[in-house]
Amino acid sequence: NAGVTQTPKFRVLKTGQSMTLLCAQDMxxxxxxxxxxxxxxxxxxxxxxxxxxxxxxxEVPDGYNVSRLKKQNFLLGLESAAPSQTSVYFxxxxxxxxxxxxxxxGSRLTVL
Amino acid sequence: AxxxxxxxxxxxxxxxxxVLLRCNYSSSYSPSLFWYVQHPNKGLQLLLKYTSAATLVxxxxxxxxxxxxxxxxxxxxxxxxxxxxxxxxxxxxxPTSSNxxxxxxxxxxxxxxxx
Numbered sequence: 001n002a003g004v005t006q007t008p009k010f011r012v013l014k015t016g017q018s019m020t021l022l023c024a025q026d027m028x029x030x031x032x033x034x035x036x037x038x039x040x041x042x043x044x045x046x047x048x049x050x051x052x053x054x055x056x057x058x059e060v061p062d063g064y065n066v067s068r069l070k071k072q073n074f075l076l077g078l079e080s081a082a083p084s085q086t087s088v089y090f091x092x093x094x095x096x097x098x099x100x101x102x103x104x105x106g107s108r109l110t111v112l
Numbered sequence: 113a114x115x116x117x118x119x120x121x122x123x124x125x126x127x128x129x130x131v132l133l134r135c136n137y138s139s140s141y142s143p144s145l146f147w148y149v150q151h152p153n154k155g156l157q158l159l160l161k162y163t164s165a166a167t168l169v170x171x172x173x174x175x176x177x178x179x180x181x182x183x184x185x186x187x188x189x190x191x192x193x194x195x196x197x198x199x200x201x202x203x204x205x206x207p208t209s210s211n212x213x214x215x216x217x218x219x220x221x222x223x224x225x226x227x
Contacts, residue, residue: 040219
């Protein structure tokens with residue numbers, strides 16, 4: 001039982017490049033989230049999904065896109081990376097009965 | 113609107129002494145409240161949660177938190193700090209009136225434990 005798995009764990013991009021972060025869960029949770037973590041700012045919600053085929057904007061959605069084609073996967077895309085997107089990205093799922101979040105171990109992205 | 117404020121960005125204690133990490137919240141509804149811990153280079157892990165049952169909530173590793181509605185607080189405590197408690201701690205509020213998943217995180221408190 002892997003829980004929540006993020007790939008890749010580390011990536012360095014040049015400004016303007018694109019990339020996709022993959023989040024996979026085996027917990028059968030409906031809700032999935034993408035957060036970014038920056039020093040002194042806690043975690044900020046980028047996008048989230050309440051079920052297969054649905055997505056919604058969070059607090060800081062600009063510059064990112066997401067897709068939830070399958071229940072177990074939630075993809076986060078950067079179309080044209082900018083240095084301001086240098087961050088640690090966390091995927092999470094939630095148990096809708098308890099509200100508890102389950103996190104992946106993070107993906108560290110550096111944009112030069 | 114919901115919000116959460118962690119009153120200390122950094123707390124330093126000696127091993128064996130009590131820990132107090134402070135959290136105040138603002139919510140239009142009866143909230144669910146959580147404390148999460150993040151060890152270096154790791155994801156966040158749930159310590160404990162309050163969901164309108166007992167106001168004193170016990171969590172893992174000897175931590176507990178008390179929900180005080182009159183003070184809109186949910187402070188995290190531990191009687192005796194251990195070196196392994198050194199980590200970053202996040203207070204989180206979840207509005208129970210909605211299932212949108214828009215959880216609100218505090219800015220985090222870094223706990224340092226000195227030998």
